Amino acid sequence: MISLDKIHKLGKDTESAVDEVMSNAYSPDSVKRSPLFTAMKAAKLLGISRPSLNKILSDNPYIEVTPQTSKNGSPSAPKFTLEQIQFIRELLLGHSINEIQNVNIEEFKKNKNHMQLKIPRNLDETRPFIISIANLKGGSTKSTVTILLSQFLAMKGYKVLTIDSDPQHTTTDYLGFIPAEGHPYDYTEENTLLNLYQNKQPLRPLKSYWENIDVVPTEISGYNAEFILPVHQFQEEGNFFALLDYALNHKEEEWELSALTDSNCPAYNPDNYDIVLIDTPPSYSYSSVNALFASDALVVPVPPEMPDIAATGVFFNNLFEILSQFQKFTGDTKSYEFISTIGTKMSQKESNRESFKLIRDIYGSNCIATPLFESKAIEVASKNMQSLYELQSYNNVNRNTVNSAMQNVDEVFDEVESLVLEAIDKQKNLELEA
Ligand SMILES: Nc1ncnc2c1ncn2[C@@H]1O[C@H](COP(=O)(O)OP(=O)(O)OP(=O)(O)O)[C@@H](O)[C@H]1O
């Protein structure tokens, strides 16, 4: 017989096992840190050659790099933090570019990731490009794609806001936020989406341990939005589905929805970000509909099993129904700059290859050409509360497995980045014509 005490113990035992994994992942002080990069990788992220990077370092000795020591205690090649890479990027982007002698910056200038990744908000203001990562099927890798895509874009220098709109809080956890008072990455309800949905207050994103990634975290209480949003709709004329859209398109001083309260935490400002990524729950809910309505584009991960593909069909059918209803209700039409499926968790198995072919046949140009392969490296990273990009030690996975997984993920996201840049170019041209 299972007594109440036993049930209580099951909960407590789980908590302590998870705590142990977390404290290993976040060691030595329960705080996550972003990875270090070799000079070769840093030069690649900056879009310059190794000799150019060396020249920048020798001409600007105040630029810090992180000294390393090898196992035998002798000094080895220094590594770069994301902050140091971003510092050099800003140096290259800024006025001081002329002061950097003899550096071949042509490659850097050509590098597409230094284009302004913003879309016009009105005549002289811009706002970030907004993407929801969505599908109805649980476990279809929405959070994995959100976290990795956030980190991929951040490493390239984009200013990213990652919003966790799934009360299961996977993305919040992996991005290092813990609702524990005193923790450096603590958060409270005013930082979560619930504050927007419940109190109609601006978002208050937090800086994460990854340079260039801010986060709107969530916690399990995020489910309350499902009770609160319909009540708002009932009590007052309001578009319950458009709150997040409003929040992402307005500065604090432009808010008309609520009496603003004081906070030590700065409110969201559309000028601060190039791109917003929203992780959504595996269901249609009032909050996920807010995310879908606020988005310029959708990324839809589709694993190779038939139930996943079938759920993707239901996702699109429901989206059609919901957006058609909006259209009737508001008279406005909603469209997306792009919708792109990604075949995920693909292996070289014959059956998976057939599934990917089926996905390509169904979605054609609405499918990223490269599948995201199932990888032991992603699995191991995830077990350690890390992302693939954070996997520094290769325990249980060999270096080639890690490198080929990273190459695969980069390839998939290069395609996503190109779609975003194309969409923004199109919008900018439309704005110019108007
Ligand atoms: N390419 C991959 N190779 C191996 N494992 C993967 C890969 N992508 C994701 N996973 C694993 O699949 C599991 C489910 O992924 P994830 O949590 O991202 O799905 P989800 O769609 O966000 O789930 P939910 O619907 O519950 O929010 C995780 O354990 C994750 O580590």
Ligand SMILES: [Mg+2]
């Ligand atoms: Mg998830």
